[in-house]
Amino acid sequence: MRDLLYLCHRIPYPPDKGDKIRAFHMIEHLRANFRIHLGCFIDDPADAVHIPSLRARVASLACIPLDPSRARLRALARCRPGAPLLTGYFHDKHLANWVRRTARDHKIERVIAYSAAMAPYADLVANTPHLLDMVDIDSEKFAAYGRTSRWPQRLVWAREGRTLLAFERACVQRFDRTLFVSQAERDHFATLAPESARLTMAIGNGVDLDYFAPAPNYQRPFPANRKTLLFTGAMDYRPNIEAVVWFATEILPKLAALNPLLVIVGSNPAPAVRALERAGAVQVTGRVPDTRPYLAHADLVIAPLLIGRGVQNKVLEAMAMARPVLATHAAFTGIDAVPGHDLLVADTPDAWIAHATAVLTGRHAAMGEAARTAVQAHHSWAQTLAPLDALLGATQPSPQKIPA
Numbered sequence: 001m002r003d004l005l006y007l008c009h010r011i012p013y014p015p016d017k018g019d020k021i022r023a024f025h026m027i028e029h030l031r032a033n034f035r036i037h038l039g040c041f042i043d044d045p046a047d048a049v050h051i052p053s054l055r056a057r058v059a060s061l062a063c064i065p066l067d068p069s070r071a072r073l074r075a076l077a078r079c080r081p082g083a084p085l086l087t088g089y090f091h092d093k094h095l096a097n098w099v100r101r102t103a104r105d106h107k108i109e110r111v112i113a114y115s116a117a118m119a120p121y122a123d124l125v126a127n128t129p130h131l132l133d134m135v136d137i138d139s140e141k142f143a144a145y146g147r148t149s150r151w152p153q154r155l156v157w158a159r160e161g162r163t164l165l166a167f168e169r170a171c172v173q174r175f176d177r178t179l180f181v182s183q184a185e186r187d188h189f190a191t192l193a194p195e196s197a198r199l200t201m202a203i204g205n206g207v208d209l210d211y212f213a214p215a216p217n218y219q220r221p222f223p224a225n226r227k228t229l230l231f232t233g234a235m236d237y238r239p240n241i242e243a244v245v246w247f248a249t250e251i252l253p254k255l256a257a258l259n260p261l262l263v264i265v266g267s268n269p270a271p272a273v274r275a276l277e278r279a280g281a282v283q284v285t286g287r288v289p290d291t292r293p294y295l296a297h298a299d300l301v302i303a304p305l306l307i308g309r310g311v312q313n314k315v316l317e318a319m320a321m322a323r324p325v326l327a328t329h330a331a332f333t334g335i336d337a338v339p340g341h342d343l344l345v346a347d348t349p350d351a352w353i354a355h356a357t358a359v360l361t362g363r364h365a366a367m368g369e370a371a372r373t374a375v376q377a378h379h380s381w382a383q384t385l386a387p388l389d390a391l392l393g394a395t396q397p398s399p400q401k402i403p404a
Contacts, residue, residue: 003059003106004034004392005099007121008114009090011042011063013054015208017234017267021313022135022181022205023114027057029385033392034110035059037102039095039121041066060106062098066090084164086138090117099124110392116164119171131391132175133203136185137192139165144307145238169193172200177391179203181311182334203388204334205311206381211292212320214372218293222283227260227360230298230323232291232314235284236268239307247304247352248276254353256281258360265294295321300359303331304352311335316379319343319371324359326352336378342370 012023027036036058042048043066055061071089078088102108103125112131113122116138122130143161146154172178172193180186183202190197222228231247233240244264252262260281264273267287276282288294295301301318303325311334318325319335325343332345339345344355344364358364 001033001035002109003037004030004110004112005037005039005102005108005122005125006030006058006112006114007099007118008038008040009117011040011047011050011054012038012114013047013050018313019115019135022133025206025208025381026112026114026133026385026388029381029388030112030392031057033389035106037106037108038062039098039102040064041090041092041095043068043071060102062095062102064092064095064098066092082163082166084160084167086117086160086164087120087167091120095121096124113175116168116171119174123174129392130175132171132178134168134171134178134189135181137165137168137180137189139168140188140192141239141307148307165192169196172196175199177201181205184333201387204336204379204384205313205316206379206384207313207316207320207375209320209376209380212295212317214322214368215292215296218296220297221288221293222261222263222297227258227299228297229260229262229356230265230294230301230318231262231303232265232294232301232317234268235264235266235273235286236270239305240266241270241272242306243304244276245272246306247302248279248282250349251304251352251356252279252281254349255356255360258357260299260356260360263294263298265291291317292321295323298323300356301325302356303327305331315343316375319375320379322368322372324364324367325371326355326359337371337374341367342374343367 006027008023010019012020015021015024030036037060038058039062042063051063075085075088078091099121108125108128111122111125111128113119114133116134139161142157142164146158146161149157178200180202182204186200186202231244262282264284265288269284269286274284277284295318301323303312303315305328312331315325315327315331315335327345328347329345337343346352346355
């Protein structure tokens, strides 16, 4: 087997949140053809317990501790005119030295950098095809923060949006090919960086259809006498926080006649999320060991993201569990499904209220089954990652099964 260096900004295990999910399944796919040398950061000490499981999947591993508070200070200390804070935040000499040693000790034939933050480390390996998985356009997220934040934060975010876009454009020119998670994301980047068009392509996200599968034996984790609305996601992530606050304040009160319970499942709930419980119609769980019981018993899974980048794994997982989903267009982007048949899509408060009411009163009884069928047809990991094989010159097919 050939040796491949894979670099990512966060430990890709367990695969329980967006960036970890994509990176983990990509590594699993690549193991059919490559010995993987994985270099990554670990920013949550609780994840250290998972290092042995990850080590068993790769030929070598460097898992570098990253303290977010110190990283923020380092980003400020290394700030230079025209440079994004991102590069300083992820600057680490220990990872750089490990990359150099790995390139010296092994015949690295391919390098993949997951996110632009890891591009400087990929640059340390010469004379080898380089692939950048940018996933989505991070600079656009920060630009959106700049438009919606108060002064002086808006100045910081706006600057990060500008400088990071310039950095992303430069990265694309240095790599042999850059990936985005959807054609829409790739095309949008091409409008921001026209010179990048010939160097970019889309490889979408999938969902583990065996793990996220309908099952009748999950114990119900919330009251049986109330209709339940469910949101899942990391609850210290600004787009998720803004999404649930908007829904709880703008939409949920208009559904009061149906007496629904909004359950918010996800790690590290921010104070603004915890505060929603005061209304009595909201339950915040924090991190749970398994989201599937919550998905299995939800009457409606919501994804009311106002700022969305890339493909939302939370939507794919809910659809795979055969649950009806109501999402904004920002959360629907990149998902191969038919609005109105496989899921519901809305952006205005009136449309959200109408669609939620329709589901809670039983008017979309077949939507969950249609959702499962749609992701089976278009979003297995074997299907979505198959283009990697041709891109990297793989010789063996992935062992993952494509559902019939």
